[in-house]
Amino acid sequence: MKSYIDKGVQEGAKLVFGGKAIPRPGFYLEPTVFADVKDDMTIAREEIFGPVQSIIRFSDLKDALARANNTEFGLAAGVFTKDIGKALTLASELEAGIVWVNTYGILTPQTVSSLSHSFSFGPDLLSHLSPPPHTLQCSLLADTSRAVLVARMARPC
Amino acid sequence: MAASASLPTPPGVKYGGPTQIFINNKFVSSVSGKTFKTVNPSTGEVIAEVAEGDKADIDRAVAAADEAFSKWRRVPGENRGKLLTRLAGLVEENLAVLAEAESLDNGMQITLAKGNVKGLASWLRHYAGYADKLHGVSSPLSASNQLMYTIYEPLGVVGAIVPWNFPLSLAVWKLAPALACGNTIVIKPSEKTPLSLLRLAELVVKAGFPPGVVNVVPGYGPTAGDALARHMRVRKITFTGSVTSGRLILKAAAETNLKKVTLELGGKSPIIVCDDADLDEAAFFAYNGLFINQGQFCAAGSRVFVQDSVYDQFVEKAVELAERRLANVGSPQNAVSRHSLYPSRYPSLPLSPP
Numbered sequence: 001m002k003s004y005i006d007k008g009v010q011e012g013a014k015l016v017f018g019g020k021a022i023p024r025p026g027f028y029l030e031p032t033v034f035a036d037v038k039d040d041m042t043i044a045r046e047e048i049f050g051p052v053q054s055i056i057r058f059s060d061l062k063d064a065l066a067r068a069n070n071t072e073f074g075l076a077a078g079v080f081t082k083d084i085g086k087a088l089t090l091a092s093e094l095e096a097g098i099v100w101v102n103t104y105g106i107l108t109p110q111t112v113s114s115l116s117h118s119f120s121f122g123p124d125l126l127s128h129l130s131p132p133p134h135t136l137q138c139s140l141l142a143d144t145s146r147a148v149l150v151a152r153m154a155r156p157c
Numbered sequence: 158m159a160a161s162a163s164l165p166t167p168p169g170v171k172y173g174g175p176t177q178i179f180i181n182n183k184f185v186s187s188v189s190g191k192t193f194k195t196v197n198p199s200t201g202e203v204i205a206e207v208a209e210g211d212k213a214d215i216d217r218a219v220a221a222a223d224e225a226f227s228k229w230r231r232v233p234g235e236n237r238g239k240l241l242t243r244l245a246g247l248v249e250e251n252l253a254v255l256a257e258a259e260s261l262d263n264g265m266q267i268t269l270a271k272g273n274v275k276g277l278a279s280w281l282r283h284y285a286g287y288a289d290k291l292h293g294v295s296s297p298l299s300a301s302n303q304l305m306y307t308i309y310e311p312l313g314v315v316g317a318i319v320p321w322n323f324p325l326s327l328a329v330w331k332l333a334p335a336l337a338c339g340n341t342i343v344i345k346p347s348e349k350t351p352l353s354l355l356r357l358a359e360l361v362v363k364a365g366f367p368p369g370v371v372n373v374v375p376g377y378g379p380t381a382g383d384a385l386a387r388h389m390r391v392r393k394i395t396f397t398g399s400v401t402s403g404r405l406i407l408k409a410a411a412e413t414n415l416k417k418v419t420l421e422l423g424g425k426s427p428i429i430v431c432d433d434a435d436l437d438e439a440a441f442f443a444y445n446g447l448f449i450n451q452g453q454f455c456a457a458g459s460r461v462f463v464q465d466s467v468y469d470q471f472v473e474k475a476v477e478l479a480e481r482r483l484a485n486v487g488s489p490q491n492a493v494s495r496h497s498l499y500p501s502r503y504p505s506l507p508l509s510p511p
Binding site: 016017018022024025026027028029030031032033035037044045046047048049050051052053054055056057058059061064065067068069071073075076077078079080081082083086090094096098100102103104105107108109110 | 197198199200201264276279280282283284322421422423424425426427428429430431433434435438439442443444445446447448449451452453454455456457458459460461462463464465468471472475476479480482483486
């Protein structure tokens, strides 16, 4: 964990909060935030599986979409916007098993997602009743108090 | 009253939940007699000695599940659904003990653990509802004297290997649909977090599931996990965890009976924050979507793309939220703490979920 934080600093990301172990019994690390993270840095490419947030800058939305999709993993994604056009476009173009719009992390039995797009294998038990195996089911879920969008789609695999 | 006082096991009292292998609705020692220690990551203290299953125990568990399958597959869907519904009720009634086991073993905040356990009842009821609605289709053929129809059949024994980050949730996501469809299951929890699943096993008995339908074998990846992935009577293996272990499982399946494989592996999930977004909201969800369970979350939003014109503002908000989190660092069993252990304690072993 610590080596990821060191690499972040070495590779030029700006450590804006945390980064140190917390001196108390047990195994604690400060919540850590990196700004000015670039796509090719280790902390932006590898799964850290710890409390390390990487904030990356973009100017053009199309470019951001391509960069967001430029990963070997394709599990989940989030979009924050008040523009329903942007929300719908990004939600359908992001290569992820589930896309959350103006919310993040909601997983209930009714969300109908296999939580997998790439770097996973086979239909999940979760979606044993899903469409035929030649399709890939993606879920789009939005909190309607913030945006009006609830949709679901299947795309060819 | 201190928040932790509401836990079933007060500080200083020996953990009272089951610690043995669960086969045929009974808790038994491992064939080898070996045990391993499970540690509370927020203190480094040993919680309990747990029976260590390996190949011999997996063989016993699969044999039990295989035998149970011949009858379980004939149990009407309505009755399978009833049992799952009963289990959902028991999960709700036993929320405190389940959440405690999860929090002690994993370091998960008790409030998050309780929320997850509550959610499990929904998942169980959801799949209970499917149990009597698994029907196929009929198709009119050209010849008038022919009848064609399809049916859904259960596969048989399903093997499940579950990681340590959300042990109960991930186990139930695998168990509930498998049982609803008429399969039996052998679950290997992570050696880091076996306790909550053994608690759930107690409830499986109480709910009235026949012996052998659900089996839980705590153990290590390279021994118990590998044996499950290679077992010739296991018809499907489902795994959530690291990419490295996922590859090994797929290989194990390929080298044995070509069992069906489901893998849910790593993530580096993006969040895109456009300049027209509600920034407070975006910052909060991005924060929560990463720091929940200390970032030990497969779908953690670990790449936050923020548009130029609001970038600095967003970073400020992210830092504020992290500061607030750090101010509430504390024991995971204390309901007010927000931030607890980090996972450097947990090196990944091959075939051991991350």
